[in-house]
Every structure is written in C-alpha cells, then in structure tokens.
Amino acid sequence: MTALNVAILGASGYTGSELVRLLSRHRQVAIRALTADRKAGQAMADVFPQFVHLDLPKLTTIAEVALDEIDLVFCALPHGTTQTVIAELFAKKPEIKVVDLSADFRLADPAAYEQWYGHPHQALELQSEAVFGVSELHRAAIKDARLVANPGCHSTTSILPIVPLLKERLIEPDSISIVSATGMSGAGRAAKEGMLFSEVSEGVHAYGVGGHRHTAELDQEFDAAAGRTTRATFTPLLIPMNRGIYATITVRLSGGATAEALHASLTTAYWGEPFVTVLPFGKVPQSRHVRGSNNVQIGVVADRGPDKAIVLCTLDNLVKGASGQAVQNMNLVAGFEETEGLTQLAIFP
Template sequence: MTAPLNVAILGASGYTGSELVRLLARHPRAAIRALTADRKAGQAMADVFPQFAGLDLPRLVTIAELDLAGVDLVFCALPHGTTQTVIKDLFAKKPELKVVDLSADFRLTDPEAYATWYGHAHQALELQAEAAFGLVELNREAIRGARLVANPGCHSTTSILPVVPLLRAGLIDPANIVIVSSTGMSGAGRAAKEEMLFSEVSEGVHAYGVGKHRHTSELDQEFGKAAGRPSLATFTPQLIPMNRGIYANITVTLAAGATAERLHEALATTYAGEPFVQVLPFGKVPQSRHVRGSNNVQLGVIADRGPDRAIVISTLDNLVKGASGQAVQNMNLISGFPETEGLNQLAIFP
C-alpha cells in the first residue's frame, strides 16, 4: 500500500481549518499529522469542534511548536497579511514542502496591486512570483507543477468560473460586468464580533465592502487576463443570514453577434467533463441549497429582457469549493491524485 501524504493544517480552529479536517479525515490518500491554532493551542480538536469526537487527531499546537519532520504538505488557513512570513519561514526550513494557502496573500501577481488593496508591501515577493492561482478548472497545468498554490477567494471563485470563459471567447463586453454576490455568515469567520450576532444579522440582508471589497482585485486580475485588456467589473457583496453558500447574480453585456444561448453553449463546452462544475439547461436558475456541503458549482444562463444583455447565475458552498474543498482539489492535483479524491460527497438537501 502506498504511504499516505502527510499534511499539516495551520489555523485549524477556524471554519476553513475545520472544514479541511472534515474533508481530509476521510481522504483515502492523506493523513493529518499536525494541527495548529493560536488561542486554542493545547486543546483537542474535538474540544473546539465536537463533531470530531471519536477521530484520532493530533492536539492543537502553536505554529512555533510545529514539527515539519514527516510533513509533506501544509494547508495555511491563516489571516491575510500574516501568511507571507509564515510560508517564507516554512520554505526556509523545508524547501521541498508543498503549500496550499487559503489566505489572500499570494493570489495577486502584481506587487503594486497587492500593496494597493491590502495596504502594505508584500513581504515575500520571490514567493509571490512563483505562486500558482489555484482555480483548477481554469489553471490546471500551472497548478500541477507548483510548490505554492494560492487558493482563490470564495466570491472570486464564484464569479471567475462563469465569466472568464465568456471573456476568452469574446462573447461579452469586459467593461460592462455587474456582479451582486451574496454569501452566508461563515464567510465572515469564527471570531466573536458584535455585528455578527444572530440578532444583528437575522431577518435582513445588507451589502458590505461596497466598491472596495478585496476580492475585486482578483476579478480585475483574472478578467483582465482573459479579456486581454483591463476589465473593471462592478462588484457588490452581500451578507445573508444562512450558514453556508455564495450566490452570484452576474449581468453581462453581449458582444456583437453574441446571444444568451451562445453564452450557455460556451460554458457547457468549457466545463464538459469537469466533475465539479454543472452547467444547467438554458434558462434554468441554480439554487444554493443544491450545492450545500459539496465541492460542486452550478451555473445557469438566462436571457435578459434587453437583446444585448444576459444574466449568468453561479452558486457554490463558500467553505467547500469556495475554500477548503478547492484546497483539497489543489492538493490532489499537485500530488498526482485523482482530483475528485475525498471530494465526492453530494450536496446536503434539505
């Protein structure tokens, strides 16, 4: 029997960290060898997340206590801005290590863009230059040979998957893309915040980061690359009172000669054979409940009233395909495993 891939999860006490544990605990080719936390160091994982009772998992330790001996791959589920120096130190200690980073620290290829959006200079420019943008369906070959993979953001994954193929095909106007992307509460993280209390967010919807959300920088980068010229989408995220899921309504202006039906055909062709992307029949509207708990993405294309516009709808689970499931998919790819390994769970419905 082939030896398992030994993995460590940094930041295991957060939602994305715990989702990695959930997925990897039943992965047939991976073994969890180390888990880190900050405030929860010294505790058992089941004390922090009781759903893991009965699993044989390592106790939580600080990053300073992490022993890389025997570890083949590290998942970093740490806050933005802190991960750069952590990963730089990991590679200094063990250059042959593989890293999948779930923060935003290595997603942008332009150092100036990073400084503009995140308010400080990047602390590991040489690593930023080598990182692969970890959206497997659109960047598979670059990821396959990477040492460092930058998992895309959840909002950006939801919008990039449907929009980039349309830009590459020249079917839509890069200057007229309007995205309203609604996310569940787990996207805000697990830290205690007054504005995230149940009574503060239930029975209502509100926009946040309007005109300045940091995932916009990923859209600018990937849309511009696909279009071959700058593309500044209008992006408005919204917080809705559900635990999981992202639901993006994307209004696009059609290029000359394009139709909504051609957009649907282009997406169906692009994702034919992709195990985690389902393009629904033309005119059918996806629902977030149908991807909950899975690594699946559902896309729908609907003709708008105006003959020069179409509506594209995209939905996924922000903790799975939007974060930890995508990270496991990246791990599978760079490790030579089947991409679907450990990710075959169906959506939880109802």
C-alpha cells in the same frame, strides 16, 4: 500506498475545520499536525465536537510542528500574517508544498497587492512563484506548483462563469455587473458584534461596496482572459444563512452573441469537469443544491433586452469557495485523483 502527511495551520477556524472534515475521508492523506495558537494544547474535539470519533493530533502552536514529518501544509491563517509564516516554512524545508487559503499570495502584481491591502508584500519572490488556484482554469500550473494561492469564495463564484465568456469575446469586458450574496461563515469564526444573530438575522446588507478586496482577483483573472483592462462592478451582500454563495452577473453581449451562445460556450468549457455543472438554458441554480459539496452550478438566462444576459453561479463558500478547492488543488499537486475526498453530495434539505 504511502500517505501524504499534511499539517493544517489555523485549524480552529471554519476553513480549518472544513479541511479536517474533508481530509478525514481522503484515502491517501494523513493529518499529522493541527495548529491553533490560542487553543494550543486542546483536543480538536474540544473545539469542534463533531470530530470526537476521529483520532486527530492535539492542537499546537506553529513552532511546535515537526516539518520533517510533513509533506504539504494548508495555511488557514488570517490575511496579512501568512506571508512570513510561509517564507519561514520554505526556509526550513524548501521542498515542502503549501496550499494557502488566505489572500496573501493571490495577486501576482506587487503594486496591486499594495494598493488593495495597504502595505508592501513581505515575500515578493514567493508572490511571483505562487499559482492562483482556480483548479479548473489553472490545472496544469497547479500540478507543478510549490505554492498554490487558493482564491476567494466570491472570486471563484464569478471567475468560473465569466472567464470562458471573456476568452471567446462573447461579452463586453466593461459591462460586467456582479451582485454576490454570501452566508455568515464567510466572515470567519472570530467573535464580532456585527455578526451576532440578532444583528444579522431577518435582513440583508451590502458590505465592502466599491472596494471589496476580492475585486482585485476579478481584475487579475478577467484582464488575463480578455487581453485588456476590465473593470467589473462588484457588490457583495451578507445574507443570514450559514453556508453558501450566490452570484448574479449581468453582462452585455458582444459581436452579435446571444444568451444561448453564452450557455453553449460554458457548456463546452466545463464539459467533463467533475465539480462544475452548467444547467439547461434558462434554468436557475439554487444554493441549497450545492450545500456541503464541492459542486458548482451555473445558469444562463436571457435578459429582456436583446443585448444582455444574466449568468448565475452558486457554490458552498466553505467547500469549493475555500477548503474543498484547497483539497482539489492538493490532489493536483500530489498527483492524486482530482476528486479524491470530495465526492460527497449536497446536504438537502
């Protein structure tokens, strides 16, 4: 069987290393190039010693990647820099496939991108071509895509449980209130004073309140599902753990729906999905039960008011929230079994 030759641009960050971890177990993939400009020339094991037993290519600059040997590229680069990089990739090799883990191609509307990111998009033709990569919801389009825009971790955690409910008109579109708590790895690996252990341990704080950029992804997907403008309230929290993301979503029921009806709708929507589990009604998911895996757990609980319900969702922000979903999307693009390389169970305790 011919292997799919892949390159990982930005391999020295958390999402890049997570791609290496997952792809090292993939039976149909060969990692041919790893880039990290500031660490170019180093072995991957020098940057991440857990890979010392693997035979991996040395880290190089992006310019040194021999694209003629590459079938698919993962871009795990900082937001704002990926647009020109991907445009150059396609200019050199139009048939190459790209899964982008940055936010640069997630928004289909150029005006929305400019509003949320403060500058015009630099690759408008590619922006219109990109497919938003929530695997379970856009599977058919992803299979035919040349460029997949991997969604954000907060976005995935809220979109998966809420979109089916909006499609079935079971909840009021303007009633959605999301509090989404994420672990420290979501802030990336770059050194930041505010991310030091003594700065964040033994406490919780909100950030990006009223204006977090993942809100734009929620607007895009919620509007499409509801068939109208929606404006969810989204509040992210940073909590002192390495991995994980946990969304607590309060919704107002619509048209006489019940919390049990929401649970039945989600159970039907994700029946047979390999990575999404809807727990028994009233049962609450725990982030520790998905840690290190590509799995998602969703719970539905009735609120004390008859017109409200609480929907909860948890996943690993580095796996299903980033690199695991990227591999899942790669599997769809390449025509592989969707679960290939992603069947590891959660690490517990």
